[in-house]
Amino acid sequence: MSDYEQSTIQGVLIDEHLRLTLIELGRACDADTQHLIDLVDEGILTPRGDDPSTVYFDGQALLRARKALRLQRDLELETAATALVLELLDELERLRELLRRSDHLAR
Amino acid sequence: MEFKDYYATLGVERSATQEEIKRSYRKLARKFHPDVSKEPDAEERFKAVAEAYKALGDPERRAAYDSVGSGHQGNQEFHPPPGWDSGFEFSGADAGFGGEQSEFFESLFGRHAGAGRRAQAPQHANGADHHAKVRISLADSYRGATRSITLQVPQADAAGHLTLQSRQLEVNIPKGIRDGQHLRLAGQGSPGTGRGMAGDLYLEIAFAPDPHFRVEGRDVYLDLPVAPWEAALGAAMAVATPDGSVELRVPPASSPGRKLRLKGKGLPGNPSGDLYAVLSIALPPADTDAAKAAYAELAKACGSFDPRHSMKEAPGV
Numbered sequence: 001m002s003d004y005e006q007s008t009i010q011g012v013l014i015d016e017h018l019r020l021t022l023i024e025l026g027r028a029c030d031a032d033t034q035h036l037i038d039l040v041d042e043g044i045l046t047p048r049g050d051d052p053s054t055v056y057f058d059g060q061a062l063l064r065a066r067k068a069l070r071l072q073r074d075l076e077l078e079t080a081a082t083a084l085v086l087e088l089l090d091e092l093e094r095l096r097e098l099l100r101r102s103d104h105l106a107r
Numbered sequence: 108m109e110f111k112d113y114y115a116t117l118g119v120e121r122s123a124t125q126e127e128i129k130r131s132y133r134k135l136a137r138k139f140h141p142d143v144s145k146e147p148d149a150e151e152r153f154k155a156v157a158e159a160y161k162a163l164g165d166p167e168r169r170a171a172y173d174s175v176g177s178g179h180q181g182n183q184e185f186h187p188p189p190g191w192d193s194g195f196e197f198s199g200a201d202a203g204f205g206g207e208q209s210e211f212f213e214s215l216f217g218r219h220a221g222a223g224r225r226a227q228a229p230q231h232a233n234g235a236d237h238h239a240k241v242r243i244s245l246a247d248s249y250r251g252a253t254r255s256i257t258l259q260v261p262q263a264d265a266a267g268h269l270t271l272q273s274r275q276l277e278v279n280i281p282k283g284i285r286d287g288q289h290l291r292l293a294g295q296g297s298p299g300t301g302r303g304m305a306g307d308l309y310l311e312i313a314f315a316p317d318p319h320f321r322v323e324g325r326d327v328y329l330d331l332p333v334a335p336w337e338a339a340l341g342a343a344m345a346v347a348t349p350d351g352s353v354e355l356r357v358p359p360a361s362s363p364g365r366k367l368r369l370k371g372k373g374l375p376g377n378p379s380g381d382l383y384a385v386l387s388i389a390l391p392p393a394d395t396d397a398a399k400a401a402y403a404e405l406a407k408a409c410g411s412f413d414p415r416h417s418m419k420e421a422p423g424v
Contacts, residue, residue, distance in 0.1 A: 067142055074140055075140060089143065
């Protein structure tokens with residue numbers, strides 16, 4: 001630890017208003033576009049926009065894609081298994097939230 | 108530098124087969140992967156397991172580790188023999204949770220020895236993304252905030268030695284940010300090599316648990332205890348919100364669980380969320396003669412009130 005550098009930074013909020021093309025999404029995830037298309041085909045990622053020329057991904061898709069890629073790499077999962085894991089994790093999170101809520105009411 | 112016993116980390120014998128090492132890694136990875144596990148130290152545990160697997164999962168690297176590692180125990184002081192690694196070339200790109208290695212790993216296999224091995228180090232590679240979690244209070248989201256974040260970035264000095272440089276960033280936390288949202292700070296990750304671009308820094312926002320408020324999306328809930336007469340007769344009261352006090356009117360004949368909405372008083376945004384006060388009824392203790400008499404009066408006045416009315420209609424009771 002030595003140098004200190006001070007600067008103020010404005011981040012980009014990754015939300016539903018963020019729009020990324022397939023290429024940009026690939027860069028943000030450090031993944032090639034074919035890999036991302038596989039995730040779309042498996043239903044892990046849902047592109048938005050009406051016709052193919054204006055298709056885009058939002059911030060949720062970025063987080064989703066990164067999570068899917070981490071799970072695939074670290075747990076050595078195939079795409080279909082990754083989709084299942086993500087769905088089960090969503091369900092788990094929903095149940096945890098319900099539990100938190102009922103704990104809160106019971107207090 | 109401490110010697111790391113990768114066999115102990117994976118919980119396998121030194122004589123384990125590659126298949127056993129892989130099986131043990133997968134089992135531990137499923138248990139501690141930060142996307143799956145809610146254990147507070149999951150990320151640390153997973154990184155240790157991933158590093159051990161990176162070293163032992165590759166037979167060539169494992170042989171190298173065994174040759175320097177024989178006779179060492181975990182946590183012992185360790186110095187790699189000079190020039191021992193000539194003849195090995197490890198390189199590759201990696202990212203994500205398993206992407207950072209310990210000093211020990213890098214002294215054995217080189218700094219860029221990731222999971223994916225390539226014959227040659229890429230001339231132009233994008234820098235790795237970094238992740239950090241920032242804990243903020245609910246009030247920070249209501250008002251916006253600035254957070255100071257300290258990052259440790261490995262950097263080679265003039266002599267080629269790696270040192271950890273610490274870099275401090277002042278980050279603006281925008282008003283109305285929600286729990287679990289991410290901020291992307293472009294170019295604040297690891298620097299790229301050659302013409303590669305620097306990685307990004309992702310900040311995940313986590314709300315510190317609040318004793319009074321609960322957040323769902325943009326809406327904020329609070330439990331509001333009221334006295335029986337306030338619920339029955341109606342009352343006006345001052346209620347503390349994360350952004351100051353507001354005047355709230357409890358309508359007459361309110362029952363517990365009733366949600367009173369304060370429009371636009373949730374997390375700010377476009378549109379702003381709402382604040383809901385959820386009524387609960389607190390009973391005053393009957394600990395004085397006057398209070399006991401008042402309860403008795405109430406019983407007399409509400410003679411036909413039966414709180415177990417619905418239970419009598421239940422079948423089988």
